[in-house]
Amino acid sequence: MVILNMLKATIIVGCVVLIVFSIMLITQTNREQNEFDKFINTYNKSYVNETERSIRFQRFQKSLETIKLLRQRCNGCTNYGITQFSDLSPEEFAKTHLTPITMRISSTETFRMSRSKRSITTVALSSIDWRDKGAITPVRNQKNCGACWAISAVEIIESAYAIKTGSLQTLSVQEMLDCSGGINQGCIGGSTVSLLLWLVENNITVLNEENYPTVYEDQLCTLHQTPNEAGVKVKSFLTLNFMSREQMLLSYLSKSPVSAVVNALPWQFYVGGILSQCDNSMKSLNHAAEIVGYKLGENPYYILKNSWGTNFGNDGYVYVAIGNNECGIGWEVDVVTDVV
Ligand SMILES: *[C@@H]1O[C@H](CO)[C@@H](O)[C@H](O)[C@H]1NC(C)=O
Numbered sequence: 118m119v120i121l122n123m124l125k126a127t128i129i130v131g132c133v134v135l136i137v138f139s140i141m142l143i144t145q146t147n148r149e150q151n152e153f154d155k156f157i158n159t160y161n162k163s164y165v166n167e168t169e170r171s172i173r174f175q176r177f178q179k180s181l182e183t184i185k186l187l188r189q190r191c192n193g194c195t196n197y198g199i200t201q202f203s204d205l206s207p208e209e210f211a212k213t214h215l216t217p218i219t220m221r222i223s224s225t226e227t228f229r230m231s232r233s234k235r236s237i238t239t240v241a242l243s244s245i246d247w248r249d250k251g252a253i254t255p256v257r258n259q260k261n262c263g264a265c266w267a268i269s270a271v272e273i274i275e276s277a278y279a280i281k282t283g284s285l286q287t288l289s290v291q292e293m294l295d296c297s298g299g300i301n302q303g304c305i306g307g308s309t310v311s312l313l314l315w316l317v318e319n320n321i322t323v324l325n326e327e328n329y330p331t332v333y334e335d336q337l338c339t340l341h342q343t344p345n346e347a348g349v350k351v352k353s354f355l356t357l358n359f360m361s362r363e364q365m366l367l368s369y370l371s372k373s374p375v376s377a378v379v380n381a382l383p384w385q386f387y388v389g390g391i392l393s394q395c396d397n398s399m400k401s402l403n404h405a406a407e408i409v410g411y412k413l414g415e416n417p418y419y420i421l422k423n424s425w426g427t428n429f430g431n432d433g434y435v436y437v438a439i440g441n442n443e444c445g446i447g448w449e450v451d452v453v454t455d456v457v
């Protein structure tokens with residue numbers, strides 16, 4: 118009799134728990150539905166049919182879990198939240214916004230393509246922002262084209278030219294996507310180093326944007342078909358490794374912006390602030406961006422110009438903590454040392 122009562126009690130408790138649990142599940146799903154509706158509105162999303170919408174909702178629910186985990190990992194930081202990429206799985210996101218991992222150079226030591234004549238001091242300024250010095254063009258949006266390798270190269274060329282001549286010009290990313298050969302494959306992916314090498318070795322002019330408009334789609338190369346070949350040539354560049362030597366990276370940044378290869382997988386959910394606890398292993402490198410400055414102080418950080426539009430991060434920029442090679446920022450850094 119006692120046992121039977123206990124059994125009953127257990128069943129009742131079990132049922133209550135189950136019911137409570139179901140209610141919790143239903144309210145959670147409702148809440149997620151509401152968040153999804155808000156997301157659709159905010160980012161002006163539209164899906165071809167109900168099947169597609171429900172797939173995207175599932176991805177969105179998974180993203181909410183990932184965001185929770187990311188926040189836990191960085192001790193409740195507010196760097197992660199819903200972004201325009203929250204209806205994609207990490208695989209879909211990597212496929213559309215990150216460059217295949219095989220596309221970077223593999224080198225753990227300093228890799229010099231040409232010698233820099235500039236002396237690099239070890240004392241860094243407390244902050245520098247090349248945006249304030251008229252050396253940075255507007256934030257680009259690569260859309261679904263894996264163009265980061267070309268964008269970051271073109272941007273350090275734009276910056277080097279602006280610093281040398283005082284004239285800031287927007288240059289053609291499309292020319293790089295269409296024309297640079299070797300291991301570079303347009304929107305599929307490529308390498309900043311191999312692009313810079315191609316430019317120097319072949320004496321190629323990076324044309325002004327208006328003479329070779331960028332559409333972020335694979336096209337046939339139309340170089341030498343425009344009457345106006347105005348643009349910029351790269352005379353020399355460096356490829357460097359700053360692992361455990363971020364002080365030197367700061368020194369370089371005080372002379373000009375640089376391009377860095379990074380792991381941007383956690384950026385799928387980056388909503389602003391200074392990123393830390395970002396996986397920095399070499400095998401995770403999958404993106405490239407121009408570092409346009411840094412700020413020292415209590416929470417020192419690099420300022421990275423990303424290429425996912427101005428709705429992303431801090432008006433298109435990402436702040437990455439200085440000191441732990443966060444996101445793998447020191448693995449491969451490219452510096453354009455002379456342009457004409
Ligand atoms: C929203 O999306 C629709 C169709 O996708 C497009 O026509 C419209 O211009 C977009 N509006 C905004 C504000 O982006």
Ligand SMILES: *[C@@H]1O[C@H](CO)[C@@H](O)[C@H](O)[C@H]1NC(C)=O
Pocket residue numbers: 165166167168169
């Ligand atoms: C919904 O759209 C997808 C394409 O994104 C298509 O493959 C699928 O067949 C469509 N489903 C229905 C029910 O129309």
Ligand SMILES: *[C@@H]1O[C@H](CO)[C@@H](O)[C@H](O)[C@H]1NC(C)=O
Pocket residue numbers: 320
């Ligand atoms: C590179 O091209 C320029 C014309 O744009 C030409 O004057 C120069 O001689 C060329 N340099 C080499 C090394 O071919």
